[in-house]
Amino acid sequence: MRNAYLKTLYKLAKEDKNVLSLISDNGLIVYDDFKNDFPEQLLNFGMSENNMVMAGCGLASCGKIPFIYTISAFLAFRSFEFIRVDACVNNLNVKIVGIGSGVSYGYLGPTHHSTEDIGVLRVLPNLTIFSPSTPLMAQKVTEQAYKIKGPVYIRLGTNNEKEFYSENYNDNIKKLNNIIDGKDFYIISTGSIAYDAFKACQKLNENGYNIGFIDANCLKPFDSETLINLSKNCKNFIIIEEHNIISGLSSIVSDVIAENGLNCKVYKIGLNDVFAKGYGNHNQVKKQNGLDYDNIYLKIKNILENK
Amino acid sequence: MDLKQLAKEIRKDIFKTAYNGGSGHLGGAFSCVEILVSLYFSVLKYDKNNPLWKYRDKVIFSKGHGCLALYSVLNKIGYISKEQLNSYCKLNSNVGGEPKYMELDGVEATTGSLGRGLSFSIGIAIANKLDKIDSKIYTILGDGECQEGTVWEAVMSAGHRRLDNLTVILDYNKLQAMGNIDEILNLGDIKKSWESFGFFVYEVDGHNIDKLIEVLKDNLNNKIEKPRLIIANTIKGKGISIMENQPIWHYRLPSEKELDIFLNELEMTKEELFL
Ligand SMILES: Cc1ncc(C[n+]2csc(CCOP(=O)(O)OP(=O)(O)O)c2C)c(N)n1
Ligand SMILES: [Mg+2]
Numbered sequence: 001m002r003n004a005y006l007k008t009l010y011k012l013a014k015e016d017k018n019v020l021s022l023i024s025d026n027g028l029i030v031y032d033d034f035k036n037d038f039p040e041q042l043l044n045f046g047m048s049e050n051n052m053v054m055a056g057c058g059l060a061s062c063g064k065i066p067f068i069y070t071i072s073a074f075l076a077f078r079s080f081e082f083i084r085v086d087a088c089v090n091n092l093n094v095k096i097v098g099i100g101s102g103v104s105y106g107y108l109g110p111t112h113h114s115t116e117d118i119g120v121l122r123v124l125p126n127l128t129i130f131s132p133s134t135p136l137m138a139q140k141v142t143e144q145a146y147k148i149k150g151p152v153y154i155r156l157g158t159n160n161e162k163e164f165y166s167e168n169y170n171d172n173i174k175k176l177n178n179i180i181d182g183k184d185f186y187i188i189s190t191g192s193i194a195y196d197a198f199k200a201c202q203k204l205n206e207n208g209y210n211i212g213f214i215d216a217n218c219l220k221p222f223d224s225e226t227l228i229n230l231s232k233n234c235k236n237f238i239i240i241e242e243h244n245i246i247s248g249l250s251s252i253v254s255d256v257i258a259e260n261g262l263n264c265k266v267y268k269i270g271l272n273d274v275f276a277k278g279y280g281n282h283n284q285v286k287k288q289n290g291l292d293y294d295n296i297y298l299k300i301k302n303i304l305e306n307k
Numbered sequence: 308m309d310l311k312q313l314a315k316e317i318r319k320d321i322f323k324t325a326y327n328g329g330s331g332h333l334g335g336a337f338s339c340v341e342i343l344v345s346l347y348f349s350v351l352k353y354d355k356n357n358p359l360w361k362y363r364d365k366v367i368f369s370k371g372h373g374c375l376a377l378y379s380v381l382n383k384i385g386y387i388s389k390e391q392l393n394s395y396c397k398l399n400s401n402v403g404g405e406p407k408y409m410e411l412d413g414v415e416a417t418t419g420s421l422g423r424g425l426s427f428s429i430g431i432a433i434a435n436k437l438d439k440i441d442s443k444i445y446t447i448l449g450d451g452e453c454q455e456g457t458v459w460e461a462v463m464s465a466g467h468r469r470l471d472n473l474t475v476i477l478d479y480n481k482l483q484a485m486g487n488i489d490e491i492l493n494l495g496d497i498k499k500s501w502e503s504f505g506f507f508v509y510e511v512d513g514h515n516i517d518k519l520i521e522v523l524k525d526n527l528n529n530k531i532e533k534p535r536l537i538i539a540n541t542i543k544g545k546g547i548s549i550m551e552n553q554p555i556w557h558y559r560l561p562s563e564k565e566l567d568i569f570l571n572e573l574e575m576t577k578e579e580l581f582l
Contacts, residue, residue: 025451025484025491028554046492047421047454047483074420107330107396107404111371111419279396279403281329288399 001192002099002159004135006030008142009067013038019146020059022068024052026099053079053096057086060094065146071105072098072155076117087151088124095145097154101131101191102242103276104158106285110275114155119247121153122220129220130173131155133194136165137217140173157192158282164198164215174218176226180205182212185236185304190216190249193242193291200297209304211238216249224256231262236307238267238300242291245270267303269296310516313383314344318546319573320379320392323580326560328396330404334544334556335373338480338513339447342539343380345519346445346476350527355385358412364442365415365431369424370449370478371405372558377447378402378411386412422455424448425475429461432470432534443527446475451483454492465534466505474526474535475506478513480543484557497538506536513539547572 010033013019021034025047035042045052049070056066068075075083075098087094098114105112122129128148130141138156145152164179171177176188180201189197194215201213212234216222237257239250250268257264271289278288286292290299317340325331346366347353354360368377378395381387387402391411394400401410405419416427428446435442452458465473477497481488488494498508507529511522519539526535543557544550549568561569570577 025454028485028557044485044491046488047451048456048492050456078420107328108372108419109403109405109407111405111407111417278398279400280398284398 001132001135001138001156001161002030004138005097005142005154005156006034008139010034010037012142012146013041016065017041018063018065020064020066022052022056022066024049024070024074026070049074049079050082053082054086056094057082057090057092060092061090065093065095067095067097069097069099071100071112072114072117073100073112076114076121076153080120083121083127083151084124088126091126091150093149093151095152095154097156099156099158101155101157102193103285103289104192104282106280106282109279113276115242115271115276116244116247117155118219118243118249119251122247122252126150127220128152128218129155130217131190131219132217133189133191133215134161134163134165136163136167136169137173140169141217144173155191160282161192162195164195174221174223176223177215177217178212178226179215180211180213182234183210184234185209185211185238186214186230186234187211187238187240187300188214188216188249188253189240190219191242193240193286196293196296197240199293200300203297204300204304211300211304219249219252222252222256224260227253227256228260228262231257231264235264236267237264238269238303240296241270242286243270244273246273269299308348310344310348313348314340314516315574317344317376317379317383319575319579320382321375322569322573323575324375324379324392324395326580327393329560330396331375331560332372332404332558333560334482334550334553335370335449335478335480336376337545337547337550338541338543339370339373339376339478340545341514341516341519342447342476342478342541343376345516345523347380347384349520350523351445352442353384358386362440362442365444366413367416367418367424367428367431367444367446368406368414369416369418369446370421370452371419371424373449373478374404374406374419377406377414381411381413384413421449421452422457425458425461425465428473429465429468429470432465432473433468435472436470442472444473446473448475448477449483450477450479450481450494451488453477453494454483462501462504462506469505469532470534471532474537476537476539478541479538480541482543482552482554482557484554486554501536505533507531507533508536508538510538510540513541514545
């Protein structure tokens with residue numbers, strides 16, 4: 001997703017001189033092209049995330065369109081109050097781009113995980129939240145973020161996500177994407193873990209089940225309409241997220257269901273109010289927390305069998 | 308004990324651990340080896356058999372990404388076992404790329420998200436004063452890390468409160484993740500700025516163990532009612548020619564080709580690497 005983001009940003013910066021890339025000592029080689037071709041549009045703030053966020057908002061107040069990029073944890077958590085006031089209270093046109101969603105910085109542990117970022121940020125008025133699941137979606141949400149006049153948070157994975165969208169995808173990125181049609185059960189997922197959820201869904205269907213798969217790339221505003229429509233036939237939703245089940249996608253879906261009296265059951269697969277444990281590569285850490293492909297497959301199967 | 312020899316062994320351990328764990332901030336770990344060796348093997352007061360001894364001096368390793376240096380030293384003093392060290396970043400291990408409070412003996416603070424160790428240290432320094440505990444706090448700080456605003460809130464606060472039980476050791480290697488600090492966000496005159504906020508400042512060659520120990524001892528006997536800063540002039544990646552002063556080695560492991568250079572300069576065999 002990182003490459004897809006950078007490529008898109010490069011294109012935007014080329015077309016619009018007001019597009020600025022703000023970084024804070026993060027991404028040594030990956031910004032080389034940008035630095036060579038648009039040196040004036042690249043601002044490295046050093047290790048000062050809060051300063052970068054606030055300065056980005058100042059730039060936005062002068063008509064610039066800053067894309068503020070660093071590790072999600074340092075934006076969502078460290079700079080929360082600055083995002084709240086400078087970006088959201090002011091409703092300024094800044095794009096806050098967090099890299100390393102969920103536990104993708106597996107070797108570095110909880111200080112570098114973003115497993116509560118959706119939760120803390122979704123409570124902020126004016127903020128749009130994108131959580132792309134594949135490289136193509138990262139490109140689409142970046143393009144969309146540029147078009148939106150207001151603060152946007154983009155939650156990126158890292159760089160190894162696989163694609164499950166076709167190249168000519170052209171739907172409304174703010175809508176839920178119905179990738180696999182299902183009957184009594186639908187899986188809903190978001191972010192880089194969606195690929196595992198998608199694969200698990202395919203496998204279960206090969207094994208005789210008939211479950212659907214929905215990918216959510218926009219978490220705020222959330223596409224309640226599609227969910228309400230689905231609920232007419234489907235009464236069970238299994239949410240898979242690389243995030244605390246409190247306040248993340250599970251909560252978003254539960255809100256919609258409760259508020260609209262949909263009489264559906266929500267199953268939550270994610271971090272159960274804990275910080276992720278263990279160290280290692282992304283998949284190892286997911287495994288230790290019951291969130292790798294095998295665990296997801298078994299957990300879903302278990303739900304289906306005990307229904 | 309021959310501390311130079313010990314520093315050599317520690318570099319081997321750091322490299323070996325990172326290589327087998329598949330990850331590690333080698334540059335920043337190699338740059339603070341002598342600092343830690345000098346500290347733990349001269350002035351630091353601790354109980355080998357009781358890591359939680361109430362009157363221990365505490366080391367707050369604020370530049371958390373360099374923690375393999377800390378872990379290797381903690382292994383030498385017996386707080387972390389060889390097995391624990393070898394489990395680094397492996398499945399179900401609690402030894403990983405950033406330190407977590409109390410997860411391992413001798414790890415006194417969660418760091419790694421940078422710019423938090425000094426404020427945490429201030430809390431401990433104040434608590435020691437309140438409880439009349441005559442122990443010292445040593446904070447190991449990165450120079451790039453000093454770009455975080457919280458560091459300056461802490462500097463002012465330590466100076467203002469005259470926390471003379473607090474010593475900051477700055478690993479001044481002039482590099483951060485993306486390059487030269489001077490080119491990215493220059494720190495100004497460190498000595499002058501810290502002095503102006505009420506610190507007593509020493510400066511020393513951060514790879515010269517004798518000199519480091521001299522300064523640490525002098526600092527211990529220094530009765531001035533001020534927090535202290537030791538500016539340790541270091542080289543990022545110290546000890547491996549291709550790594551020294553090269554930003555690219557901030558967070559990277561050697562390729563197959565580069566591996567020989569590492570092994571050669573660390574004077575270790577390939578067998579030793581996997582031992
Ligand atoms: C708050 C925060 N921002 C960014 C990072 C990513 N990061 C890890 S190490 C590092 C550079 C550290 O430079 P320095 O403090 O000089 O350490 P050293 O040179 O000793 O490695 C950065 C930017 C981080 N860990 N925490
Ligand atoms: Mg440095």
